[in-house]
Amino acid sequence: QQQVKQSPQSLIVQKGGISIINCAYENTAFDYFPWYQQFPGKGPALLIAIRPDVSEKKEGRFTISFNKSAKQFSLHIMDSQPGDSATYFCAASWGYQKVTFGTGTKLQVIP
Amino acid sequence: DAGVIQSPRHEVTEMGQEVTLRCKPISGHNSLFWYRQTMMRGLELLIYFNNNVPIDDSGMPEDRFSAKMPNASFSTLKIQPSEPRDSAVYFCASSVLSGTGDNEQFFGPGTRLTVL
Numbered sequence: 001q002q003q004v005k006q007s008p009q010s011l012i013v014q015k016g017g018i019s020i021i022n023c024a025y026e027n028t029a030f031d032y033f034p035w036y037q038q039f040p041g042k043g044p045a046l047l048i049a050i051r052p053d054v055s056e057k058k059e060g061r062f063t064i065s066f067n068k069s070a071k072q073f074s075l076h077i078m079d080s081q082p083g084d085s086a087t088y089f090c091a092a093s094w095g096y097q098k099v100t101f102g103t104g105t106k107l108q109v110i111p
Numbered sequence: 112d113a114g115v116i117q118s119p120r121h122e123v124t125e126m127g128q129e130v131t132l133r134c135k136p137i138s139g140h141n142s143l144f145w146y147r148q149t150m151m152r153g154l155e156l157l158i159y160f161n162n163n164v165p166i167d168d169s170g171m172p173e174d175r176f177s178a179k180m181p182n183a184s185f186s187t188l189k190i191q192p193s194e195p196r197d198s199a200v201y202f203c204a205s206s207v208l209s210g211t212g213d214n215e216q217f218f219g220p221g222t223r224l225t226v227l
Binding site: 099 | 153204219
């Protein structure tokens with residue numbers, strides 16, 4: 001129940017295209033859903049986060065879509081750029097509990 | 112703030128040797144996490160501390176692994192004896208654990224461990 005399932009494992013997108021990464025969870029107690037971005041040789045860093053009381057959150061080219069009834073959430077990267085090439089982790093947590101991370105998606109944006 | 116500081120950044124050792132990884136969390140953060148990252152297993156939580164107290168060590172793979180947090184500004188992860196399968200990047204992260212769940216974790220740069 002603590003798992004967060006993430007797909008796809010890897011993704012190749014043309015420059016200017018839309019990158020979509022999906023995650024699903026089981027624990028309905030989760031109330032905070034962050035996405036982390038990790039560049040090679042670096043630690044993950046918070047990219048954007050959402051709470052289940054909203055269905056969508058947008059920050060620049062990055063959008064989280066949240067479907068509470070389906071227990072799914074996704075990251076959309078609009079107008080993907082080569083600089084977006086990184087590994088993306090979805091995650092979930094609640095209250096004082098530890099953050100549970102997904103397995104990661106390696107995104108490659110090709111020119 | 113300098114962020115989470117980890118040392119060493121790279122460690123190469125021989126099987127059977129003791130390895131100690133060090134972490135200095137961000138000042139004021141009350142939670143500290145140790146993760147291991149490999150291609151095969153992704154990002155795994157090994158152990159985390161709240162207010163210097165170990166809360167969940169269920170991710171520690173074996174008794175060869177141990178972690179301590181003697182004070183709010185320092186933690187160690189020790190592997191004794193080390194084995195080739197311990198080769199990975201080890202991350203330390205810290206956060207301000209709040210009851211609202213906004214538990215943003217700040218990761219250090221990682222220690223790349225190679226056990227020959």
